[in-house]
Amino acid sequence: VAPETKAVMKWLRSIPFVLSASLHGGELVVTYPYDYSRHPMEEKMFSPTPDEKVFKMLAKAYADAHPVISDRSELRCGGNFVKRGGIINGAEWYSFTGGMADFNYLHTNCFEVTVEVGCEKFPLEEELFTIWHENKGALLNYMEMVHRGIKGIVSDKFGNPIKNARISVRGIQHDITTGN
DSSP: OOHHHHHHHHHHHHSOOOEEEEEEOSEEEEEESOOSOSSTTOSSOOOOOTTHHHHHHHHHHHHHHSTTTTOOOTTSTTGGGGGGTTEEEHHHHOOOSSOHHHHHHHHSSOEEEEEEEESOSSOOGGGHHHHHHHHHHHHHHHHHGGGSSOOOOOBOTTSOBOTTOEEEETTEEEEEEOOO
């Protein structure tokens, strides 16, 4: 593991992040975990997390607020994802190991989606301003999603916060823990 990857992993474990997004280029779609198929010999195999509904909601929050991703034209960049609402399970698109979204879900309390911000893998400098404006509103809408779900303080009978308390939700086989 590269030193910078180790540093990010340590950082993610030390601060109780709950929401993040990874920005990539090369397509126009929002993907969500798992990115690695449960069947490594299978390409394009749907591989949902126990929190599939939450991840779909998060991905849709971004996609629906993006002016191009939400465009229903199939003839545009990213048009092959129109029938899916501009979102897809990562492993169903293509399976790969070692993704940050999978790491965050499995080893921290952070839910992460991957946003492919445009069809150019390496956009020219003069294209960045347009890309920023196409994604700004969607990013803000996505960040507001941090207020969804369960939140609060787990405390003992004296009102003291309990560090690393495990929180379970009936019907979802994925626990989270309280922060510091």
